[in-house]
Amino acid sequence: MNIDEQIKLITWGVEEIITLKELKEKLSKSRPLQIKLGVDPTAPDIHLGHTVVLRKLRQFQDLGHEALLLIGSFTSQIGDPSGKSKTRPALSNSDIEHNSKTYLDQVYKILSKDRLKIVNNSDWLNSLTLKETLKLLSQATMSKLLEHNTFKDRFEQAGSIRMHEFIYPFLQAYDSIHLKADIELGGTDQLFNIAFGREMQKEYAQKPQVALLLPILAGTDGVQKMSKSLNNYIGVTDSPKTMTQKILNMPDKNIISYLKLLTTIPREEVLEIEKNMNQNPDTDYILQIKHILIDNIISIYHPDGDKSDTDKLEIKLSDHPEGLIGIIDAIILANFAKSKREAFQYIQNGAVKIQNNPVKDRNYQIDLKTGPVLLTVGKKKFITLYVIYP
Structure with missing residues (x-):
């Protein structure tokens, strides 16, 4: 693939490049480039919003x-302040270790293990001396740091900015210096940090990394960015049926960005779909495109799956010797409700079904001996109950 073809592939879906000229120069080198993506393991699971930059990293692997997948075990103890109105709580070492493991298990659904180097910034940041840290901090001014939108907004609103938060951009920059990164990937919210890294690399007599910034993916509400805390996410470990329902229920305006950023569908096909949707916003056509999107996403995260496949919950017969489990207990066991009161409210509202049949009796007993049983709560919660025999 020549340089122009590589540029066409790499820039597809990208929001901003600093700079395109430097990217072309680096791609013309007769060596593999070092492509950095830093992730702070602040949560154990990843959703499709996280996969936008991971998929771009995979494209570089394929080229x-x-x-360089950098696990920010050290920087997680500070927390990236970007976009945060207050100081993030520090994670414990055990949380970081647990989150890193589950994160990597899910990342391998996207990245190839070939041409992949997993690095941990504790390995070099833990050993920085005070003298080296002061040298690092001396390379920038406070006025420069206050160009960071987060710091600027908090400062203007008389909000709290802890001193250790100012250090975060320096540490992210030092990661790039240590790794001699040629390109760093990130969301558009990482513009300051990655651009800051470019400037710091120059101070350490390195060629500056190219910044490749990708859009922040809108959640299934079509308004706010995808987030588990906002319950507008699609997890990479969600069942095919859950993925299907979430995509079918999301606003139509999400379709094109999801096709661009989350699928393997070629650029030309996506552009043709976008053109057709603008010319013919027919409900049937849009539904057809949503199913194309669903099929592609399921093929990535559940290669052997089917749209009707649900999550599975195994129930030990020894815990229910008669082979029966109460509907309320089943709802709580499936993590669809946090209390019996909440589970009962679902039943009262007509939101609970067994094998697609409504359940209105709070004392209903599910017969597990007849085989797998589909439990549905609302429009987006599905699970199949299986009995485990001793």
Whole structure:
């Protein structure tokens, strides 16, 4: 693939490049480039919003470059202040270790293990001396840091900015210096940090990394960014049926960005779909495109799955010797409700079904001996109950 073809692939779906000229120069080098993506393991699971940059990293792998997946075990103890109105709570070492493991298990659904180097910034940041840290901090001014939108907004609103938060951009920059990164990937919210890294690399006599910034994916509400805390997410470990329902229920305006950023569908096909949707916003056509989107996403995260496949919950017969379990207990066991009161409210509202049949009796007993049983709560919660025999 020549340089122009690589540029066409790499820039697809990208929001901003600093700079395109430097990117072309780096791609013309006769060596694999070092492509950095830093992730702070602040949560154990990843959703499709996280996969936008991971999929771009995979493209670089496929072009023969080396992916540097940086686990921010050290920086997680500070927390990236970008976009945050208050100081993030520090994570414990055990949380970081647990989150890192589950994160990596899910990342391998996207990244190839070939041309992948997993690095941990505790390995070098823990050993920085005070002298080295002061040298690092001396490379920038407070006025420069206050160009960071988060710091600027908090300062203007008389909000709290802890001193250790100012250090975060320096540490992210030092990661790039240590790794001699050629390109760093990130969301558009990382503009300051990655651009800051470019400037710091120059101070350490390195060629500045190219900043490749990707859009922040809108959640299934079509308004706010995808987030588990906002319950507008699609997890990479969600069942095919859950993925299907979430995509079918999301606003139509999400379709094109999801096709661009989350699928393997070629650029030309996506552009043709976008053109057709603008010319013919017919409900049947849009539904057809949503199913194309669903099929592609399921093929990535559940290669052997089917749209009707649900999550599975195994129930030990020894815990229910008669082979029966109460509907309220089943709802709580499936994590669809946090209390019996909440589960009862679902039943009262007509939101609970067994094998697609409504359940209105709070004392209803599910017969597990007849085989797998589909439990549905609302429009987006599905699980199949299986009995485990001793």
